[in-house]
Amino acid sequence: MNGTPAVRFEKVTRRFGDVRAVDAVSLAVGSGEFFSMLGPSGSGKTTCLRLIAGFEQPDSGHIEIFGETAEGVPPYRRSVNTVFQDYALFPHMSVGDNVAYGLMVRGMAKADRRRRAHEMLELVKLSGLEDRRPAALSGGQRQRVALARALVVHPKVLLLDEPLGALDLKLREQMQVELKALQREVGITFVYVTHDQGEALSMSDRVAVFNQGRIVQVGTPSEVYERPSSRFVADFVGGANVIDAATARQIGLRPGAYSLRPEKIDVVGADAPPPAAGRRGITGTVAMVLYQGAVRRVQVTAGEVALNATIPAGGPELAPGMAVRAEFADSALHPMADPW
Amino acid sequence: MVATDIPAPRDGMLRRISDALMRRPRLFLFLLLGPPLLWLGIVYVGSLIALLAQSFFSIDEFTGLVKYEFTLKTYGELFRPANLDIIIRSVLMAAAVTLTAALIAFPIAYYAARYARGRWKALFYIAVTLPLWSSYLVRVYAWKLILAKEGILNWFIAKAGLTPVLDLVLSIPVIGGPSLSISYIGTYLVFVYLWLPYMILPTQAALERVPNSLIEASADLGGGPGRTFRSVILPLALPGVIAGSIFTFALTLGDYITPQIVGISTLFLGQAVYTLQGTAGNIPLAAAFSVVPILIIAVYLTVARRLGAFDAL
Numbered sequence: 001m002n003g004t005p006a007v008r009f010e011k012v013t014r015r016f017g018d019v020r021a022v023d024a025v026s027l028a029v030g031s032g033e034f035f036s037m038l039g040p041s042g043s044g045k046t047t048c049l050r051l052i053a054g055f056e057q058p059d060s061g062h063i064e065i066f067g068e069t070a071e072g073v074p075p076y077r078r079s080v081n082t083v084f085q086d087y088a089l090f091p092h093m094s095v096g097d098n099v100a101y102g103l104m105v106r107g108m109a110k111a112d113r114r115r116r117a118h119e120m121l122e123l124v125k126l127s128g129l130e131d132r133r134p135a136a137l138s139g140g141q142r143q144r145v146a147l148a149r150a151l152v153v154h155p156k157v158l159l160l161d162e163p164l165g166a167l168d169l170k171l172r173e174q175m176q177v178e179l180k181a182l183q184r185e186v187g188i189t190f191v192y193v194t195h196d197q198g199e200a201l202s203m204s205d206r207v208a209v210f211n212q213g214r215i216v217q218v219g220t221p222s223e224v225y226e227r228p229s230s231r232f233v234a235d236f237v238g239g240a241n242v243i244d245a246a247t248a249r250q251i252g253l254r255p256g257a258y259s260l261r262p263e264k265i266d267v268v269g270a271d272a273p274p275p276a277a278g279r280r281g282i283t284g285t286v287a288m289v290l291y292q293g294a295v296r297r298v299q300v301t302a303g304e305v306a307l308n309a310t311i312p313a314g315g316p317e318l319a320p321g322m323a324v325r326a327e328f329a330d331s332a333l334h335p336m337a338d339p340w
Numbered sequence: 341m342v343a344t345d346i347p348a349p350r351d352g353m354l355r356r357i358s359d360a361l362m363r364r365p366r367l368f369l370f371l372l373l374g375p376p377l378l379w380l381g382i383v384y385v386g387s388l389i390a391l392l393a394q395s396f397f398s399i400d401e402f403t404g405l406v407k408y409e410f411t412l413k414t415y416g417e418l419f420r421p422a423n424l425d426i427i428i429r430s431v432l433m434a435a436a437v438t439l440t441a442a443l444i445a446f447p448i449a450y451y452a453a454r455y456a457r458g459r460w461k462a463l464f465y466i467a468v469t470l471p472l473w474s475s476y477l478v479r480v481y482a483w484k485l486i487l488a489k490e491g492i493l494n495w496f497i498a499k500a501g502l503t504p505v506l507d508l509v510l511s512i513p514v515i516g517g518p519s520l521s522i523s524y525i526g527t528y529l530v531f532v533y534l535w536l537p538y539m540i541l542p543t544q545a546a547l548e549r550v551p552n553s554l555i556e557a558s559a560d561l562g563g564g565p566g567r568t569f570r571s572v573i574l575p576l577a578l579p580g581v582i583a584g585s586i587f588t589f590a591l592t593l594g595d596y597i598t599p600q601i602v603g604i605s606t607l608f609l610g611q612a613v614y615t616l617q618g619t620a621g622n623i624p625l626a627a628a629f630s631v632v633p634i635l636i637i638a639v640y641l642t643v644a645r646r647l648g649a650f651d652a653l
Contacts, residue, residue: 053556053560054559055556055559055560074559074564075556075559075560076559076560076561076562076563076564080560081560081561082556082557082560084553084556084557085553086551086553088551088553088554088556088557089557090554090557090558090571090572091554091576092575092576092648101558101561101563101571102561102562104571105558105561105562105563105567105571106562149557149561150560150561153561153562
């Protein structure tokens with residue numbers, strides 16, 4: 001990361017009553033970065049976003065936006081803008097007036113702000129809907145209006161609070177592609193809050209994984225996915241298998257906890273030739289097979305151990321109760337420093 | 341796993357009726373709305389139409405009897421200087437009361453809608469509706485005592501050394517008088533007190549429906565508190581304020597007791613209607629007077645709608 005970070009947190013804490021919603025969080029978001037905050041609900045990611053926007057003030061710690069202290073600065077004096085989870089479009093204004101609101105507030109002449117609002121609506125592919133009311137738009141269209149309204153004032157940082165949460169799957173996937181393209185086009189730092197690991201992995205330059213008010217891991221999507229630092233990250237980011245110390249000893253590994261991605265596991269018959277060099281296997285029985293189109297998810301149990309494997313559809317027939325061996329390469333095992 | 345020890349839902353007459361109603365949603369709606377609509381149609385709108393009809397009759401000046409012939413003569417009488425005075429005085433009073441009530445109600449309603457939670461909210465509802473628990477008449481008399489020359493307010497003002505200020509206010513022509521309880525100021529104060537709950541409650545209900553995120557969005561886009569209030573909060577609360585103002589306006593125009601107890605002897609619209617239909621026996625003119633508030637409110641609502649006050653609904 002070069003230059004001044006777009007957003008910097010230094011041991012920021014925000015309490016609500018007895019709960020530390022954000023607990024001594026430090027982070028730095030690079031300028032122009034697509035930065036995601038990923039975590040389950042209540043993990044503090046939205047509060048972090050609201051701290052950047054200025055809707056919350058930290059109880060302790062320090063926040064900088066492009067090198068400037070943000071504590072005590074009201075939201076309307078910050079050069080960051082938010083796309084709200086519920087879009088928060090003004091119901092009594094037309095789409096055009098909604099988009100032009102930030103320009104109107106800044107005292108821009110009517111003709112100018114109309115033109116800019118129009119350009120921005122064009123960018124989000126909504127031109128021609130200026131005179132509609134938000135209530136007359138679909139969820140996807142509202143989402144784009146909210147995006148245009150936030151971008152029209154050229155924020156230094158755009159904050160997005162689960163913006164795709166209310167859309168259906170197909171639209172969500174389409175918007176992921178568009179959002180990423182848009183971010184490249186406008187070159188603005190995006191801070192993106194989501195609980196959907198797929199969304200975070202597919203769009204972000206870096207991901208911060210939140211749990212219980214703390215950041216448990218920060219890294220590129222592949223780092224977080226391939227080399228989770230803890231059992232929580234392994235499980236939350238894509239449901240990796242966790243091999244605990246006892247199991248590790250059982251299959252002849254050095255003591256410690258390891259993560260193992262489901263797609264790295266092969267399921268072979270129990271009578272297949274023993275694993276080749278550099279590979280290991282756990283013999284057990286098939287507990288469950290879930291058909292998911294292109295892949296099958298198979299759960300193999302061996303005593304206390306349960307491994308989830310994702311295998312291509314069309315392989316050998318597998319049914320619950322069958323004796324099998326779950327096989328994987330040693331290189332697929334990622335040791336975790338912190339088991340939790 | 342199929343549970344066999346759980347009995348089937350009980351059957352009964354009421355259940356069978358609701359089964360039948362579920363299959364005939366229109367019948368259900370009719371049963372729900374029928375009685376109140378009949379009531380509204382016959383008792384409510386019917387009496388309004390009867391009133392309207394009366395206003396197109398006139399009174400025979402010699403016999404004092406009502407002539408049941410269509411005429412606009414009675415409406416013409418409204419424009420006689422004495423009657424026009426009553427109308428203008430009442431409308432000005434109603435407007436002043438409405439404006440003041442709106443100004444006082446808004447902060448209270450805003451606090452209750454946006455900040456008060458749990459116990460504080462309950463306290464708000466109790467505090468706002470508490471005056472309505474007691475008799476209207478008693479409250480007006482209580483105010484007469486408060487505002488009287490020997491009353492507690494004067495005593496308080498004297499103790500605070502503000503008597504000259506009060507005297508100055510009371511010496512203002514038209515609205516002043518010998519004491520607060522015998523002046524338009526007194527009437528106005530009592531009206532504001534009486535109708536304030538009717539302004540607070542609808543305003544609060546409207547503000548309650550404004551999502552917090554809209555206020556945050558305005559600030560987020562650079563709108564300071566003043567701008568957010570003007571462009572987001574007020575427009576969205578306006579339908580509630582207008583609903584409240586209809587209450588305060590119509591209630592002030594229709595009241596014939598308060599100005600009789602607190603105030604001077606000149607008539608307000610309600611008093612005019614009261615005396616005309618009672619002692620004077622001039623039902624047509626009383627009816628014509630009663631149509632005035634209806635017309636004013638109809639015009640008010642039309643203008644409000646044109647100005648976009650209901651865009652947020």
